[in-house]
Amino acid sequence: MAQSDPEPMNSTSTFKKGEKVVYPAHGVAVIDDIQVRVISGTERRFYVLRILGAEKMTIMIPTENVEAVGLRRVIGKDTVTKIYKILRQKKVEGDSQTWNRRYREYTEKIKTGSPLEIAKVLRDLLVLKSDKELSFGERKMLDTARSLLVKELSIAKAHPEEKIMEELRTIFAN
Numbered sequence: 001m002a003q004s005d006p007e008p009m010n011s012t013s014t015f016k017k018g019e020k021v022v023y024p025a026h027g028v029a030v031i032d033d034i035q036v037r038v039i040s041g042t043e044r045r046f047y048v049l050r051i052l053g054a055e056k057m058t059i060m061i062p063t064e065n066v067e068a069v070g071l072r073r074v075i076g077k078d079t080v081t082k083i084y085k086i087l088r089q090k091k092v093e094g095d096s097q098t099w100n101r102r103y104r105e106y107t108e109k110i111k112t113g114s115p116l117e118i119a120k121v122l123r124d125l126l127v128l129k130s131d132k133e134l135s136f137g138e139r140k141m142l143d144t145a146r147s148l149l150v151k152e153l154s155i156a157k158a159h160p161e162e163k164i165m166e167e168l169r170t171i172f173a174n
Contacts, residue, residue, distance in 0.1 A: 014063070015047060015071075020155055023059065024070040024113025027148045028052045028155055035060070047071070053151060070113045075156045079115060083153065086119040087171050090127055099135045106141050115152055121145045126172045 015021055015031050023029050029049035036045050044062050051057040061069055075083075097105075106125070109117040122145040125138055134142065150168070154161045 015066075015073075020052075020074050021047075021049070022072050022074060022113065022115075022152060023049055023051065023061075025111050025148075026051050026054070026057075026059070028074065028151045029059070032058070034063075053147070072113070074152060075115050077156070080153060080156050083115055083119045083149070084167075084171075086116060087123050087168070089123065099138060103135070103137050103141065106138075106145075110141070110145060110148070115149065118145050118149050122149055122168075126168075130172070 015034075017031055017034055019031050021029055021031060029051045031047050032050045033048040034045060035048055036043055038044075044064075046060045046062055047066070049059045049061065051059065061071060102124075106121045109121050121141065125134065125142040125145065128134060128138070129142065146168070150161050150164045153159075153164045157164070
């Protein structure tokens with residue numbers, strides 16, 4: 001039986017209990033349950049997400065809000081390839097910007113939940129870090145981008161997170 005491609009979903013897609021999904025800016029989550037609740041007299045269905053790696057963090061998302069919040073399936077092999085291509089490009093734009101302008105730009109990219117945008121943030125900050133000291137905010141942003149990307153790549157490639165971290169270290173050691 002053919003396995004469905006784990007790419008971003010469209011409006012007709014639904015998720016199943018136990019499925020791994022990505023919730024923008026929080027990372028990979030597991031759908032622990034699908035619940036029906038009555039709110040203001042209206043019956044609504046919710047996905048109950050447990051964020052992986054976050055101690056007891058649970059989020060409930062109304063099923064009709066899936067697209068609005070950007071909930072999506074874990075990336076497929078073709079997106080993994082694109083991410084590694086982005087990470088290997090060492091040319092950083094915006095190096096002349098002030099750190100707070102860069103920070104705002106990077107925050108927006110991470111909020112999109114796009115693994116390609118997150119890869120650009122990670123790459124830019126790692127390249128920048130090799131040239132000069134990062135601000136506290138930039139260091140936190142680097143950790144966030146690295147964590148989000150490593151967790152998703154780990155699941156997409158079915159490799160332990162440590163192996164993904166080692167691949168990143170190899171890419172940025174040059």
